[in-house]
Amino acid sequence: MLQIKNLEVEVENKKIINSLNLSVGKGEFHMIMGPNGSGKSTLALTLMGHPNYKITNGKIEFDGRVINDIPVDERARMGIFLAFQHPEDIEGVKIIDYLRLLLEKVKSIEPAKALQIIPSKAREVWFSADMLSRYINVGFSGGERKRFEILQALLIKPKLLILDEPDSGVDIDSLSLISHKIRELYEQGTSILLITHYGRILEHVDPKIVRVHIMKDGHIVMSGKEELVEKIEKEGFKKVFEECGCNE
Amino acid sequence: MSELTVQDARSIIEGQIETLKKRNKEPEWMTKLRYKAMDAFFEAPHNDPIIKDPLDYIAKAEEEMYPEVKSLDELPPEMLALLDRLGIAEVEKKYIAGLAVQSDTSIVLNDFLKDWRKKGLIVESMEDAVRNYPILKDLFLKQFNPYESKLAAYHTAVWNGGIFLHVAQGLKVPMPLHLFFLIQNSAMAQAPHIIIHAEPNSEIHLIEGCTSPVLVRHSLHLDMTEAYIGEGADVKLSVLQNWPEYVHTRPMTRARIGKDAEFINTTVSLGPGKSNIANPKYWVDEGGYAELNGIILGQKDFYVDLGGEMNLDAPGARGLNASKSVIMDKSSVITRGIIRANAPKTKGHISCDALILNPEARMETYPGLISQVDDAELSHEAAIGKIREEELFYLMSRGLKEEEATQLIVKGFVNPLLKDIPLEFVVEIRKIIEMAVSGGM
Numbered sequence: 306m307l308q309i310k311n312l313e314v315e316v317e318n319k320k321i322i323n324s325l326n327l328s329v330g331k332g333e334f335h336m337i338m339g340p341n342g343s344g345k346s347t348l349a350l351t352l353m354g355h356p357n358y359k360i361t362n363g364k365i366e367f368d369g370r371v372i373n374d375i376p377v378d379e380r381a382r383m384g385i386f387l388a389f390q391h392p393e394d395i396e397g398v399k400i401i402d403y404l405r406l407l408l409e410k411v412k413s414i415e416p417a418k419a420l421q422i423i424p425s426k427a428r429e430v431w432f433s434a435d436m437l438s439r440y441i442n443v444g445f446s447g448g449e450r451k452r453f454e455i456l457q458a459l460l461i462k463p464k465l466l467i468l469d470e471p472d473s474g475v476d477i478d479s480l481s482l483i484s485h486k487i488r489e490l491y492e493q494g495t496s497i498l499l500i501t502h503y504g505r506i507l508e509h510v511d512p513k514i515v516r517v518h519i520m521k522d523g524h525i526v527m528s529g530k531e532e533l534v535e536k537i538e539k540e541g542f543k544k545v546f547e548e549c550g551c552n553e
Numbered sequence: 554m555s556e557l558t559v560q561d562a563r564s565i566i567e568g569q570i571e572t573l574k575k576r577n578k579e580p581e582w583m584t585k586l587r588y589k590a591m592d593a594f595f596e597a598p599h600n601d602p603i604i605k606d607p608l609d610y611i612a613k614a615e616e617e618m619y620p621e622v623k624s625l626d627e628l629p630p631e632m633l634a635l636l637d638r639l640g641i642a643e644v645e646k647k648y649i650a651g652l653a654v655q656s657d658t659s660i661v662l663n664d665f666l667k668d669w670r671k672k673g674l675i676v677e678s679m680e681d682a683v684r685n686y687p688i689l690k691d692l693f694l695k696q697f698n699p700y701e702s703k704l705a706a707y708h709t710a711v712w713n714g715g716i717f718l719h720v721a722q723g724l725k726v727p728m729p730l731h732l733f734f735l736i737q738n739s740a741m742a743q744a745p746h747i748i749i750h751a752e753p754n755s756e757i758h759l760i761e762g763c764t765s766p767v768l769v770r771h772s773l774h775l776d777m778t779e780a781y782i783g784e785g786a787d788v789k790l791s792v793l794q795n796w797p798e799y800v801h802t803r804p805m806t807r808a809r810i811g812k813d814a815e816f817i818n819t820t821v822s823l824g825p826g827k828s829n830i831a832n833p834k835y836w837v838d839e840g841g842y843a844e845l846n847g848i849i850l851g852q853k854d855f856y857v858d859l860g861g862e863m864n865l866d867a868p869g870a871r872g873l874n875a876s877k878s879v880i881m882d883k884s885s886v887i888t889r890g891i892i893r894a895n896a897p898k899t900k901g902h903i904s905c906d907a908l909i910l911n912p913e914a915r916m917e918t919y920p921g922l923i924s925q926v927d928d929a930e931l932s933h934e935a936a937i938g939k940i941r942e943e944e945l946f947y948l949m950s951r952g953l954k955e956e957e958a959t960q961l962i963v964k965g966f967v968n969p970l971l972k973d974i975p976l977e978f979v980v981e982i983r984k985i986i987e988m989a990v991s992g993g994m
Binding site for chain 1: 941942943944946947948949950951952953954955957958961962964965966967968969
């Protein structure tokens with residue numbers, strides 16, 4: 306479904322990602338770990354098509370189509386969804402109005418039908434009817450922000466869900482719920498690309514299904530299974546990199 | 554410059570005054586006031602960057618009043634189409650509340666509930682009111698002086714149309730009243746005079762809508778509003794403007810806000826017209842509160858200059874001047890609110906936000922805070938900018954097209970100031986914003 310070949314990305318003329326290769330098949334669960342500054346968020350934003358992230362080499366293929374030059378909104382409509390690490394505040398735009406528009410324009414769901422679907426999905430991520438009248442992310446706690454990202458994913462049901470640190474700045478209960486919901490989407494057939502520092506987010510996910518990749522200096526230096534997560538959590542990136550000779 | 558000589562001008566205005574006097578069977582005091590204003594017109598200063606000579610916009614008073622129309626169904630189809638332009642036809646179906654439509658200089662529809670009249674709600678065309686209510690002698694032109702500007706003088710000399718709204722002491726009107734102005738004749742100044750007289754502890758919400766057919770050229774809309782808000786009264790005045798690009802509007806609004814009274818004045822300029830210059834003034838008494846909210850949608854090469862002076866004249870008086878402008882194409886918007894704290898323990902705030910959608914659009918803001926006392930709390934904030942790229946990216950990353958995302962952001966930007974506008978209008982306002990944003994992209 307997603308094929309990243311020899312990808313090279315620049316931000317403000319600085320190379321952040323180089324010779325990155327990754328393949329995510331339909332219904333697969335991938336996890337990317339790596340120290341700060343290794344290029345994880347850059348990868349996520351590049352996959353989504355952020356205009357500040359320039360692809361200088363290589364290609365991204367989604368469903369058999371090279372999407373390097375396809376704008377963000379079209380990528381979204383093709384089935385790619387990015388749950389942001391830092392979701393934006395949008396002053397004055399009520400959640401309910403936004404979600405209704407989204408379902409109408411992106412999923413062709415009638416507004417009347419949307420008004421039935423939205424509150425019930427919202428309750429699943431602990432958003433009350435009152436919360437739906439609030440402005441997008443304005444004054445939200447960390448947990449609320451991340452749960453709102455998950456709510457949008459649940460409504461859109463993307464083919465590929467990229468999650469950029471869904472566990473950062475989140476309270477313990479929200480974390481557990483988010484983990485649950487990621488599994489739910491996975492079980493419905495959504496492919497998952499999960500970026501994180503910690504294994505904790507896998508609480509409700511069967512670790513056996515997870516393919517783990519470690520990023521360093523803009524590319525993937527190691528891939529493996531659940532043991533890799535445990536090893537990193539126990540020993541830290543520094544030691545793992547020393548052992549594998551990844552420091553060159 | 555106009556081709557007219559002063560002598561020509563005098564005889565034209567005189568002719569208009571005589572016509573209006575005869576048509577309206579005016580009391581003598583009114584005719585005297587008109588003549589006084591005519592004299593003032595030739596002496597008063599004129600300072601308008603767009604309208605060089607008010608004589609280019611001469612009103613001709615119709616000899617005949619429109620026949621009275623009892624319901625919307627009796628309106629001519631072209632007028633119904635105009636109401637649609639403001640979303641009125643739809644709204645009227647929902648509201649049994651009053652609706653008065655004023656076309657050019659005459660009221661064509663007056664459908665207020667008779668019961669409310671018995672309780673003390675008077676809504677009457679200004680022409681009838683000056684004949685019927687002696688109190689108007691004490692209210693008419695008491696907050697303006699014709700010598701202060703040529704446009705104020707001209708309005709006073711040839712005012713036509715408008716409404717007298719009187720709310721008796723303690724009367725609370727639960728539904729908004731709607732009044733609509735339509736300009737149909739070209740080459741005329743529409744100069745309605747509106748007086749809101751809210752007696753102590755009364756409550757009312759008046760919604761004024763203004764529109765006109767698209768092809769009226771060089772029309773001038775010169776309305777004057779005088780509001781008297783009695784002690785403890787609560788008055789909301791919401792003005793919706795959707796002028797086409799040929800109309801120049803110069804609304805003149807003044808209000809005296811009594812002790813512990815509240816006056817919330819919201820103007821939504823969806824189509825502000827070719828040019829729109831206003832400088833409303835408010836005087837707020839002890840414990841009173843005035844709010845001036847403006848939503849401006851600058852389009853094409855429109856020129857909007859929105860002032861606003863608030864005088865906090867007694868302890869505990871408060872004022873808020875908030876504007877949100879969306880500036881597109883090559884339009885220019887200037888806001889200049891002034892709040893004067895003339896008494897202790899007063900509180901005033903000016904906020905000006907603008908969203909600029911085109912590099913050729915222009916925005917200027919000049920907040921003025923003047924404190925004559927030690928313990929007043931005055932503040933201002935301004936934020937002028939473009940739509941943030943990250944905001945747009947966020948919405949587009951969920952599949953919304955750039956246009957859809959921009960519309961959503963712009964609607965959200967103005968949303969907080971639409972709190973007192975009935976939902977039906979908000980729906981229409983949003984549609985107009987969507988169209989303007991699409992057109993500007």
